[in-house]
Amino acid sequence: SHFYFTNPGWYDGGHRMLFTSQRENRTNLFSIDLRTGEMTQLTDFRREEGEPGSPFVNPTKPEAVFSHGKFLKAIHLETLEERTIYRRPEGFVGGGTNVTADGKYVCTALTADLSDRIYTDMGNGYVGFREWWEAHPPSKIVKVALDGSGDEVVYEEDYWLGHVNTSTTLPNILTFCHEGPWNLVENRIWGLDLSTGRTWQIRPNAPDEAIGHEYWMEDGEHIGYHGTTPKGPVYGSIRYDNTDQVE
Numbered sequence: 001s002h003f004y005f006t007n008p009g010w011y012d013g014g015h016r017m018l019f020t021s022q023r024e025n026r027t028n029l030f031s032i033d034l035r036t037g038e039m040t041q042l043t044d045f046r047r048e049e050g051e052p053g054s055p056f057v058n059p060t061k062p063e064a065v066f067s068h069g070k071f072l073k074a075i076h077l078e079t080l081e082e083r084t085i086y087r088r089p090e091g092f093v094g095g096g097t098n099v100t101a102d103g104k105y106v107c108t109a110l111t112a113d114l115s116d117r118i119y120t121d122m123g124n125g126y127v128g129f130r131e132w133w134e135a136h137p138p139s140k141i142v143k144v145a146l147d148g149s150g151d152e153v154v155y156e157e158d159y160w161l162g163h164v165n166t167s168t169t170l171p172n173i174l175t176f177c178h179e180g181p182w183n184l185v186e187n188r189i190w191g192l193d194l195s196t197g198r199t200w201q202i203r204p205n206a207p208d209e210a211i212g213h214e215y216w217m218e219d220g221e222h223i224g225y226h227g228t229t230p231k232g233p234v235y236g237s238i239r240y241d242n243t244d245q246v247e
Helices: 129-134
Strands: 016-023 026-033 039-041 053-057 063-068 071-076 082-087 092-099 105-112 138-145 151-158 161-166 173-178 189-193 199-201 210-216 222-229 232-239
Touching (some): 053 092, 063 092, 071 105, 173 210
Antiparallel strands (some): 016 026, 026 039, 105 138, 138 151, 173 189, 210 222, 222 232
């Protein structure tokens, strides 16, 4: 399985790519040399240990960050040395991981665990998706230092937060989303300045619009997205400060 579309998996100058694979009844992280087709297994987790989730290649060095159970871990892609960099607090479930453009921090979203009262099966028809959104669970965005110097809650809100995406060139800028049915959230795409804590709406939704699947373009300043409006399907891009919009 390839990485999620907002998580880069290429490294070694674009000659190698990471992916996850189920082999021997367990899921692990692998690398493929795109020049030769040779594959290498990088992690060795037993089935009962769970699988590496939301891997993301550090843009500044041969390292990948991923979630594993309650932990965030990093693996050096040459030595295969693994280290734990963060433990998720009790009562929360984790989201995706993204590394900042300077390679210093990994950012992730945490949401209060409502599984004891809301049954969900997001992989099969998004069962419980609307109910989780309606509950407005306490959520937070956490910035974790990759050098082991600590972590910091940079934003929190009583709303289901997800899809933390760091700019590819601006170390202090990321986007996150108000998770939920696209046509029901008051605004899908949000910006966050890690240096100030300021948040703002990006591509503000008009009534009856459903916008999502946002991603950073290569310049790290423009964000692509798609969705529907009362006039029909729309594909667009916009700068993170809401200028230079094209649809």
